[in-house]
Structures are given as structure tokens and as C-alpha cells.
């Protein structure tokens with residue numbers, strides 16, 4: 400049994416028995432893990448009432464070899480993000496980032512992924528501009544960090560960059576764009592038109608720089624493309640639950 404102390408973000412929190420909670424964590428050092436916080440639901444718990452999703456802290460737990468559920472000994476809260484619960488769209492965005500991490504993060508610790516999630520959640524707390532644009536940008540960054548970013552600068556077939564005003568298509572299978580000349584060769588249900596402005600905004604959303612876009616004009620197209628891209632490339636063609644909420648709310 401090893402004692403582990405690592406920075407961690409709480410992704411999910413479940414009530415367990417009368418008195419305890421089970422937490423799903425993304426830790427900086429040992430990746431995803433589940434811990435039980437015994438007694439966390441008691442009024443005078445040593446954990447306080449602080450074990451809520453989207454919070455960051457330093458977790459100390461006993462990791463038992465061969466076990467999937469470890470026993471949380473202490474959680475030192477560093478940053479709570481309860482304010483995300485006050486606004487549905489910000490909350491949905493945070494739910495999307497954490498759902499992606501829960502389902503697709505690698506088993507081992509990944510410092511950059513951990514930092515990216517923290518940055519994304521902070522952005523949703525602080526975003527002054529359009530919240531949906533912040534969600535789109537931070538979700539693409541997380542998907543990129545997992546190694547799945549699409550290629551949108553050059554045609555996936557001929558390799559040429561399309562002219563700025565040219566309409567292209569987005570090919571889900573290739574995970575990239577196809578120019579109008581090559582499009583007849585590709586066809587198929589996984590191809591969707593992408594107008595010049597939609598492509599330009601997708602390029603901006605995917606930009607690796609720490610630019611923070613104020614607002615995209617083609618938000619609906621971008622949201623559906625992101626949803627379907629994640630479903631196709633990461634989730635066996637099933638949209639993530641978090642998108643159901645966004646779709647229901649935004650149409």
C-alpha cells in the first residue's frame with residue numbers, strides 16, 4: 400500500500416452509503432483514479448463540504464495495488480469553482496470538459512492534460528465574452544491534447560491549402576477538410592459542407608496559441624461539428640451526454 404500525494408481535479412462526486420462519497424479524480428501524477436472519502440457526508444466531516452466537481456486540490460490517498468478504489472485520506476482544497484453551478488451554459492461546458500477527461504484520458508498521469516483541464520475550467524469561470532465560444536475553444540484544446548485534433552489548413556486528399564474564400568467540406572473519416580476539386584472523389588455521408596467563414600472560424604478555434612476568441616459567428620455549425628467529431632473519433636459514434644444538454648438548450 401503506497402501513500403500518494405498529488406494535485407487533483409474532482410471530475411465527479413457520487414454519494415455512497417449514508418456517510419461517504421466516491422470521487423472520480425484526474426490527478427497530475429497518476430492519471431484517472433477513484434477514491435472513497437469515508438465519512439465525507441457527515442456534518443462534521445474532516446473533508447468539510449468541499450468535495451464537489453470541478454474543484455482542484457491536493458489529494459492524499461492510500462493506493463492499494465490491484466484495487467480500483469483507493470481510500471482518500473485528505474483533500475486540501477486549492478481552488479473551488481462552485482460558481483460554475485450558477486449558470487447553466489458554463490456548467491454544461493465544465494461538464495463537457497470533465498466528461499471527455501473521464502472517458503478518454505490515458506491511464507497514466509499526463510501533466511499537460513491536467514494543466515489543460517484546469518485552464519479550461521478557469522476559462523469557463525472567468526469568460527467575459529461569449530460562453531459558447533469559450534466552450535468550443537477549450538474543448539478543442541482538450542481534444543488536441545488527447546491527440547485527436549483535425550487538420551484544417553490543407554486538403555486531406557491533395558495537400559493544397561484552399562483559397563480563403565473557397566467553400567470546402569469537412570470529412571469526418573479523415574478528420575480534416577477536403578477542397579472543392581477533390582470533393583467529388585470523396586463523397587459519402589461523413590462529408591459536410593464548410594463555408595469559407597465556417598472554416599476560418601474552425602481554424603481560429605483550433606489555433607494552438609493561447610488566443611481567446613471573443614465570439615464566433617458560426618457557433619451552431621462549430622458545435623455540431625465538434626459533437627460529431629468527438630463521437631466519430633473517440634466515442635463509437637455516440638454523442639457524449641454533455642452535448643445532449645447543449646443541443647437541447649441551444650437547438
Ligand SMILES: [Zn+2]
Pocket residue numbers: 554555556557558559577578579580581582
Ligand atoms: Zn484537394
